[in-house]
Amino acid sequence: MTTTWTPGALAERSAALDDADPLAPLRERFLLPEGFVYLDGNSLGALPAAVPPVVADVVHRQWGADLIRSWNDNAWWQAPERVGDAVGRLIGAAPGQTLAGDSTSVQLFNALTAAARSRPGRPLLLTDPANFPTDQYITDSVARLLGLEVRRVPVAELPLFLAREGERVAVAGYSPVDYRTGELYDLAVTTRAVRRAGALMLWDLSHAAGAMPIEVDELGVDFAVGCGYKYLSGGPGAPAYLYVARRHQEGFDQPLTGWNGHADPFALSGGYTPAEGVGRGRIGTPPVLSLLTLEAALSVFDGVDLALVRAKSLSLTGFLLECADTLLSGLGFTVVTPREPARRGSQAVLRHPEAHALAAALTERGVVGDVRAPDLLRFGVNALYVSHRDILAAVCHLREATELGEYRQQRFRRRATVT
Amino acid sequence: MTTTWTPGALAERSAALDDADPLAPLRERFLLPEGFVYLDGNSLGALPAAVPPVVADVVHRQWGADLIRSWNDNAWWQAPERVGDAVGRLIGAAPGQTLAGDSTSVQLFNALTAAARSRPGRPLLLTDPANFPTDQYITDSVARLLGLEVRRVPVAELPLFLAREGERVAVAGYSPVDYRTGELYDLAVTTRAVRRAGALMLWDLSHAAGAMPIEVDELGVDFAVGCGYKYLSGGPGAPAYLYVARRHQEGFDQPLTGWNGHADPFALSGGYTPAEGVGRGRIGTPPVLSLLTLEAALSVFDGVDLALVRAKSLSLTGFLLECADTLLSGLGFTVVTPREPARRGSQAVLRHPEAHALAAALTERGVVGDVRAPDLLRFGVNALYVSHRDILAAVCHLREATELGEYRQQRFRRRATVT
Numbered sequence: 025m026t027t028t029w030t031p032g033a034l035a036e037r038s039a040a041l042d043d044a045d046p047l048a049p050l051r052e053r054f055l056l057p058e059g060f061v062y063l064d065g066n067s068l069g070a071l072p073a074a075v076p077p078v079v080a081d082v083v084h085r086q087w088g089a090d091l092i093r094s095w096n097d098n099a100w101w102q103a104p105e106r107v108g109d110a111v112g113r114l115i116g117a118a119p120g121q122t123l124a125g126d127s128t129s130v131q132l133f134n135a136l137t138a139a140a141r142s143r144p145g146r147p148l149l150l151t152d153p154a155n156f157p158t159d160q161y162i163t164d165s166v167a168r169l170l171g172l173e174v175r176r177v178p179v180a181e182l183p184l185f186l187a188r189e190g191e192r193v194a195v196a197g198y199s200p201v202d203y204r205t206g207e208l209y210d211l212a213v214t215t216r217a218v219r220r221a222g223a224l225m226l227w228d229l230s231h232a233a234g235a236m237p238i239e240v241d242e243l244g245v246d247f248a249v250g251c252g253y254k255y256l257s258g259g260p261g262a263p264a265y266l267y268v269a270r271r272h273q274e275g276f277d278q279p280l281t282g283w284n285g286h287a288d289p290f291a292l293s294g295g296y297t298p299a300e301g302v303g304r305g306r307i308g309t310p311p312v313l314s315l316l317t318l319e320a321a322l323s324v325f326d327g328v329d330l331a332l333v334r335a336k337s338l339s340l341t342g343f344l345l346e347c348a349d350t351l352l353s354g355l356g357f358t359v360v361t362p363r364e365p366a367r368r369g370s371q372a373v374l375r376h377p378e379a380h381a382l383a384a385a386l387t388e389r390g391v392v393g394d395v396r397a398p399d400l401l402r403f404g405v406n407a408l409y410v411s412h413r414d415i416l417a418a419v420c421h422l423r424e425a426t427e428l429g430e431y432r433q434q435r436f437r438r439r440a441t442v443t
Numbered sequence: 444m445t446t447t448w449t450p451g452a453l454a455e456r457s458a459a460l461d462d463a464d465p466l467a468p469l470r471e472r473f474l475l476p477e478g479f480v481y482l483d484g485n486s487l488g489a490l491p492a493a494v495p496p497v498v499a500d501v502v503h504r505q506w507g508a509d510l511i512r513s514w515n516d517n518a519w520w521q522a523p524e525r526v527g528d529a530v531g532r533l534i535g536a537a538p539g540q541t542l543a544g545d546s547t548s549v550q551l552f553n554a555l556t557a558a559a560r561s562r563p564g565r566p567l568l569l570t571d572p573a574n575f576p577t578d579q580y581i582t583d584s585v586a587r588l589l590g591l592e593v594r595r596v597p598v599a600e601l602p603l604f605l606a607r608e609g610e611r612v613a614v615a616g617y618s619p620v621d622y623r624t625g626e627l628y629d630l631a632v633t634t635r636a637v638r639r640a641g642a643l644m645l646w647d648l649s650h651a652a653g654a655m656p657i658e659v660d661e662l663g664v665d666f667a668v669g670c671g672y673k674y675l676s677g678g679p680g681a682p683a684y685l686y687v688a689r690r691h692q693e694g695f696d697q698p699l700t701g702w703n704g705h706a707d708p709f710a711l712s713g714g715y716t717p718a719e720g721v722g723r724g725r726i727g728t729p730p731v732l733s734l735l736t737l738e739a740a741l742s743v744f745d746g747v748d749l750a751l752v753r754a755k756s757l758s759l760t761g762f763l764l765e766c767a768d769t770l771l772s773g774l775g776f777t778v779v780t781p782r783e784p785a786r787r788g789s790q791a792v793l794r795h796p797e798a799h800a801l802a803a804a805l806t807e808r809g810v811v812g813d814v815r816a817p818d819l820l821r822f823g824v825n826a827l828y829v830s831h832r833d834i835l836a837a838v839c840h841l842r843e844a845t846e847l848g849e850y851r852q853q854r855f856r857r858r859a860t861v862t
Binding site for chain 1: 474476481483486487489490494495498499502503505506507508510511512513514519545546547548549552572574575576577579580581583584588589595623670672678679680681682683698699700701702703705708709710711712713714715726727728729730731732733734736806811813815816
């Protein structure tokens with residue numbers, strides 16, 4: 025289905041949509057470079073204005089002046105739980121169930137191992153063959169260590185698979201948004217199907233948290249992990265998070281038994297006794313600078329209704345698809361992201377054989393999206409700082425770059441962008 | 444053995460030692476608070492002056508302005524190897540064998556598992572019953588996952604144990620410095636004994652790196668890990684490091700198979716193919732802010748001869764013991780740290796029944812050391828910024844605080860200091 029909007033009408037429409045946008049003032053919470061359209065916030069979120077003063081304080085006063093006393097006096101020791109709770113508010117987790125720290129890969133390893141250990145006699149770990157690579161690699165590694173098998177089952181086929189072999193499944197580890205296509209799956213349906221089979225549901229929320237309301241408690245999710253640097257805008261390589269539903273905390277039997285997760289870490293005992301509550305998920309000493317940066321960044325969500333964020337995100341990606349239909353027609357692009365709002369995450373993805381070179385040409389023009397091999401142009405929208413005018417500008421540039429054949433001047437290069 | 448120095452003579456001696464100290468100018472490389480004696484750099488190193496401008500640049504320019512392009516343009520992607528090599532220079536590792544990232548606990552888990560996997564048929568993992576808790580917990584966890592057994596063998600008894608059961612040992616994981624007593628063990632003797640048995644030597648260098656010359660390549664060490672926030676002064680919870688001797692890299696079969704360690708991470712393949720070289724030890728996306736802070740901090744070692752650092756460190760701890768002998772005589776203190784220089788790390792430790800309260804009283808007086816349960820007062824010296832005058836001042840304050848009974852006013856509290 026293509027629309028009949030003309031370029032002029034699209035310009036008017038983008039302006040009207042922006043003028044009516046209740047979230048437009050949130051853009052001021054970010055320090056965005058001038059003259060730049062940033063559609064890669066699903067890879068690295070933009071810099072929140074609240075971050076620099078906090079970082080300066082952490083470096084100069086907390087580290088430089090207060091030194092070791094900051095573990096108490098500036099509450100560094102409590103940061104993993106405190107920042108975890110701040111993430112928890114965005115994913116529908118009541119306090120005391122979410123921790124911040126380490127990378128998504130590490131949190132996934134810990135959670136998946138602990139989850140599988142709590143379902144003895146069930147030999148299967150499930151993951152999506154389209155899941156983000158680290159999720160697949162870590163699942164394979166955990167299976168090898170625990171003597172389990174991995175089955176790669178697409179999320180759409182999950183109900184059927186579970187009906188057949190559900191009682192052999194220990195844990196199903198899935199991502200609600202396909203990081204390449206932007207397709208959004210139904211968290212509620214999937215979670216119900218997995219739990220009905222007596223298996224445990226683990227979600228990797230990296231591409232969803234902060235972009236839409238998520239209700240892990242309400243849905244009965246067992247475990248969740250996710251990264252801090254996409255829609256949470258926590259900075260490059262920001263600490264990840266781990267959600268352990270309260271009912272699983274007492275039995276959370278993790279392999280990464282670092283001393284910070286000990287019931288009495290400063291007793292410095294030679295044997296591991298895990299802490300009560302989600303604190304037992306802590307591993308080693310966390311990177312405080314990065315962790316407190318994430319905390320400062322999360323203040324961009326203060327007072328923000330995630331339902332409005334989701335509505336605007338859909339408006340932005342929907343508008344991008346409309347613009348593509350109108351402006352890119354006949355230029356070799358295919359829309360990959362589902363058009364139905366309920367099936368769309370917070371990115372719009374176009375397929376084009378020159379995707380890499382076009383992304384490079386766009387960057388030259390001040391429009392930053394990214395590419396996923398082999399031929400996907402990915403445009404992520406963070407509704408807190410992206411406008412409909414940005415979207416139109418991006419598609420106009422893409423049209424010009426394609427029409428002018430600019431991609432022919434761009435040497436093919438694989439950019440080291442981090443999803 | 445007590446000395447006959449009088450307080451006045453000690454003051455003269457401290458001044459003379461400082462005046463003759465070739466490393467004295469290095470203190471300017473740190474931003475130390477005024478009127479403060481900081482003897483807890485073995486727990487959290489002081490703030491290097493090179494850090495704040497780098498952090499500001501990383502936040503404002505690299506993250507804020509360059510955004511996602513920084514993974515290439517500001518070489519974020521290469522940071523784990525680059526910062527790893529900078530650490531490698533301090534531990535005698537030729538380039539390409541050291542990585543920075545994650546916490547010591549995580550690096551230890553990865554290294555120990557990979558090491559044990561490369562010695563099939565050998566059922567034992569050895570560690571010291573006095574090793575830092577996380578080392579013991581992680582060793583237990585790895586043994587459980589791999590179906591191995593842990594034997595806690597004090598380093599002094601290691602040669603005898605290896606003579607008896609050496610061929611059953613897969614990996615020996617030890618720390619060269621006892622984090623409580625400050626005792627230093629002989630890395631060369633221990634490494635030789637372990638390797639002669641056909642086992643693998645893994646050192647946790649947290650309490651040694653940056654405080655003395657270490658030669659992992661020359662000694663034939665197999666693996667090493669360590670933290671970045673003690674003598675490396677990399678900031679609170681700074682990323683740790685992992686050393687994998689080149690001969691072990693091809694077989695390094697790690698459990699934390701995050702996508703950053705993949706041979707071609709941006710091919711985003713569903714199956715894990717490890718990178719060549721030490722890069723395969725990478726796990727998830729690293730906390731860039733903390734990592735580049737560590738990199739900036741390591742510049743404090745530029746042009747510094749670690750043999751001089753070691754000599755000064757011994758002079759400082761030796762002087763502390765002398766001061767204690769003279770000034771604390773009859774006040775209930777016992778010297779715990781070995782007096783022989785070759786057996787002394789970079790801290791001096793005194794036992795006192797009121798250790799906790801005395802440490803609190805000292806902090807009130809502007810002297811910061813720390814305490815290890817139940818009764819050890821620990822004074823760490825970083826020879827790059829601690830002076831002999833600092834040492835004398837600390838011991839004088841300790842004497843006064845004890846004589847005046849100030850510890851009675853200090854409520855007992857266990858401080859959340861991080862070793």
